[in-house]
Amino acid sequence: MRTDTTFKRAFNDMIDLLRTLDPGAELPSENALRAQLGVSRTTVRKVLAGMSARGVIVSEAHRRIIREHPQQTERYPKEQTLAISEQVETSFMEWMLRDNACPGTEINEAELARKFGVATTIVREFLNRFQKYGLIEKRQNAGWVFKGFTANFALELFEIREMFEMRSTRLFATLPDGSPIWKQVRAMRAAHLELLADIDVRFQDFSELDSRFHRLIAAVAPNRFIESFQDVIAIVFHYHYQWNKRDERTRNEVAIREHLALIDALESRNIASIDRACRSHLTSARETLLRSIA
Numbered sequence: 001m002r003t004d005t006t007f008k009r010a011f012n013d014m015i016d017l018l019r020t021l022d023p024g025a026e027l028p029s030e031n032a033l034r035a036q037l038g039v040s041r042t043t044v045r046k047v048l049a050g051m052s053a054r055g056v057i058v059s060e061a062h063r064r065i066i067r068e069h070p071q072q073t074e075r076y077p078k079e080q081t082l083a084i085s086e087q088v089e090t091s092f093m094e095w096m097l098r099d100n101a102c103p104g105t106e107i108n109e110a111e112l113a114r115k116f117g118v119a120t121t122i123v124r125e126f127l128n129r130f131q132k133y134g135l136i137e138k139r140q141n142a143g144w145v146f147k148g149f150t151a152n153f154a155l156e157l158f159e160i161r162e163m164f165e166m167r168s169t170r171l172f173a174t175l176p177d178g179s180p181i182w183k184q185v186r187a188m189r190a191a192h193l194e195l196l197a198d199i200d201v202r203f204q205d206f207s208e209l210d211s212r213f214h215r216l217i218a219a220v221a222p223n224r225f226i227e228s229f230q231d232v233i234a235i236v237f238h239y240h241y242q243w244n245k246r247d248e249r250t251r252n253e254v255a256i257r258e259h260l261a262l263i264d265a266l267e268s269r270n271i272a273s274i275d276r277a278c279r280s281h282l283t284s285a286r287e288t289l290l291r292s293i294a
Contacts, residue, residue, distance in 0.1 A: 007046055009081040010039045014047050015070045018056065019190065020183040027057060027064040036180050078208075084118065088126045091116040096146065107136060107144035151290060158286050165214070168221045169262070169278045173269040175220065182267075184216055189263050196256050199249065206252040213259055251288055258284055 017036065021027075028036070033044045048064065051057045056070045079087065095115065096105075109127065113120040127144055130136055134153060137145050175181055191209060195202055258281040265277035 005081060005083060006039055007043055008076040010037045010043050011047050011050060012075045012081060013037050014051065015072070015075055016187050017183065018051070018066060019069050020187045021066055023066050023068055025066050027066060032180075084122060085126060088116055088118060088122055089130075092126065092130070103147055105146040107146060109143070154286070154289050158282070158289075162282055165217060165282065166275070166278055168217045169266065169274050170271060171220050172266040173271050173274060175269075181216075181220055184219075185263060185266060188213055188216055189260065192256050192260050192263070196253065196260075199253050199256070203249040203252045206256060210255065210259075254284065255281075255288070 014033075014037065017033075027033070027048075030041050030044050030048075033048075034041050037044060037047070039047075048057065051070065052059070054070065054074065055067060057064050058067045059065075079090075092112065095112065107127065109120050109123050113123045116123065127136060127138075131138060131144075135147055137147050139145055172181075191212075195205060195209060258277075262274075262277040262281055265273040268274070
């Protein structure tokens with residue numbers, strides 16, 4: 001990971017956090033911010049210094065006060081916040097989309113390394129990890145081949161996704177008022193409304209928002225096995241909308257509205273409402289995935 005990647009990612013996360021608070025509000029302690037941002041206290045202090053230099057926060061009698069909301073334009077570009085492994089994953093998926101990879105497409109490690117600007121060993125490590133999802137296959141003495149998505153693959157994936165997400169969404173009903181998750185939920189609502197208001201020109205941005213939303217749901221129930229499964233969820237559902245361009249804008253708008261309905265249900269903390277909204281969205285997403293494969 002580049003030396004400043006962690007800082008830039010934390011800086012962007014701080015922007016999201018500050019936009020959930022009102023100007024004039026006091027910032028949480030450095031220790032609380034460290035836990036929320038998932039970084040060291042040293043990185044937190046570096047982020048706070050950056051916000052102070054921009055006039056976003058000010059110090060008053062040993063307190064840090066939000067002077068104004070930071071602008072989204074101050075965010076670091078996404079590519080600067082990614083670890084090398086994440087960069088390769090993103091580049092690989094975009095390569096498959098751009099080249100319209102279909103079942104049987106051969107994958108050449110050296111060629112991909114040149115395209116992505118990384119060492120061949122890094123591409124090989126990624127492919128070795130990626131093959132566990134069943135989407136690519138290593139053939140003896142013949143390199144790699146893309147197997148593609150099938151209906152059976154999608155249905156098996158959904159069986160696991162339903163179990164995990166129904167469990168995680170129900171846990172929102174038990175969260176205390178002071179849980180930092182609620183601030184993230186409010187920020188997520190704002191991001192959805194912002195995209196919905198500009199859906200005609202930004203509908204292709206939905207896949208990334210979709211990934212962030214479902215990772216937030218999983219975060220309420222920390223579990224190393226669920227977190228591992230989220231890797232394949234992020235890969236498949238971050239990109240499956242883009243494989244089939246038919247009705248892309250319309251179905252992305254539908255999904256945004258389903259997310260907003262689920263956010264309403266989560267904030268209601270009513271188990272029955274949460275179950276209905278979650279099942280409705282999962283059913284719709286399942287049908288969309290199957291249509292995109294077809």
